[in-house]
Amino acid sequence: MTATARRMFELLEPICLVTFFAPECGDELAALGHPNYWSGYFASRAAPLGRVPAEVVHAAFYNFAEGEAARHIPRAWETIPPEASLAARERGSAASVRRIIGDEMAASPGLRRAADLTAKAAASAPSEGRLMYAAMRTLAVPDEPVARLWHCATVLREHRGDGHIAALVGARIGGTEAHVLSAIAMGVHPPESFGRVHHLPRRRLAEVMAGLRERGVVDADGRFTDEGRVLQQGIEDLTDELAAAPYDALSPAELDELVAALDPVSARLVAAGSR
Template sequence: MDPSPTLARRFWEAIEPVHAVAYFTREPAEAARAIGLTGWWMGYFAGRVAPLGPVGGAAAAALFFAFSPVKPARALPEAWERADPGKVLDSRLAAVRAALDRVLPPTGPDSLRRLVHLLERATEGCAHEGRALAAAWSRVPRPADLAGRLWLATTILREHRGDGHVIAVVHGGLTGLEASLTHVATGNVSRELIQRSRGWTDAEWDEARRRLVARGLLDRDSRLTRTGGALRREIENATDRLAADPVATLGETGVEEAIRLAAPISRHLVDTNVIPVPNPIGAPRP
């Protein structure tokens, strides 16, 4: 990783654990089951794509290409036979608000209101060309409460960055699976954690490893070569560049203020084990 993280990356690190509450707390999963979505992964995929409407597994696989396409295909479009996207979205928003009410640290209302204001301003600066998830979430009406607004703003910003990361990976000549192998090769996360959560078989994983070895990106011990490390840094730096819209909107002073206000919240979520580190989404302790 870049030893001097860019402002865009530090901004993401400060807010990602807030968004990740949707994945690591019990309320969203319980709410999904309550409206008829069976299995954790059906709730996950339906909940993330709900603002796009009743998309199918193939479209979801294109958006979430770090996952084996088998996983979204198992969840979609069956989820929409159980609950329409509007119901899924409303359920998810209510569940996340309940989770945040439980897990957020005590924060002065003025500080929280200021953070929400900064993050919402940042979302307004995001361009959405080629960024379907960010565009869809940006059209979700803002909740009335501060916790709900906080989560929605962090979600728009992280999907904006995530869509940009997909663009950077594709431009770098990697598949989603291959990018996952290079992530594991950094040593920041285990193969077991990534492979299990993303749904790839041993055969698929090993074939991708052979391709990366043949290209000189991994060595035979699955470590990044110099060329592989350079490509990984290039992709991360491109992701940062593609995430520059909100940073440019707030300016350095505004982003630093947002980081100052958000980082203690995210550190609390990690330190109280609400958000485990390491995790498949790469969210660090700010």
């Protein structure tokens, strides 16, 4: 099932990415009063957890630098209820998907079927040890097909993310280290220039790179060693393995049907860069 998990990630991820790349979600959150992108991001993504302290959000999200969550949580909820941010995220994200794929595809039987099968998978996996997935499972599933597809794709994204964190923890790779490994895998050089970490203090980045070199993960030039490639691939393989459980709820015929239904939707989103 690991191949299935990887294929479903490839198909569902472009649906989820509209939340971060397309303008509608940001516009909806700004209209509520969030002063910037990150306020809306932290408030809406963390809202399913309830009004937890920033330390809990930092732990659940894992790969943000120390103090980043605390700049927005709980202040982002003081004047804007978490439920309002959640609703704005759903409205904006669904609107983005509809705009990009077009009215005809949005109203098609194929999309409705994709939403139904994605919902079946999203509701089926064990939640133990899956903090963000369990939190998302407490939310109502939208009735409207495009919103339902986006919501359930996001539930599955958080399920995969929880498993990815477990794989990183098991490999003793922290959040910043994870970004560095991703940067190297994507061919970003030097990895410290990667957009998710380049703003961090130089001393912190130097400590991270030194630690990875001491472990034999990266070489003096900031590229993977053979051991580093094995480590990175092992994390990805385990992430796929841990992401497979939701799809056990679907029969082989349903999986084939889901892939066929999602393929044109995902292709259109990929072509647009989910924007």
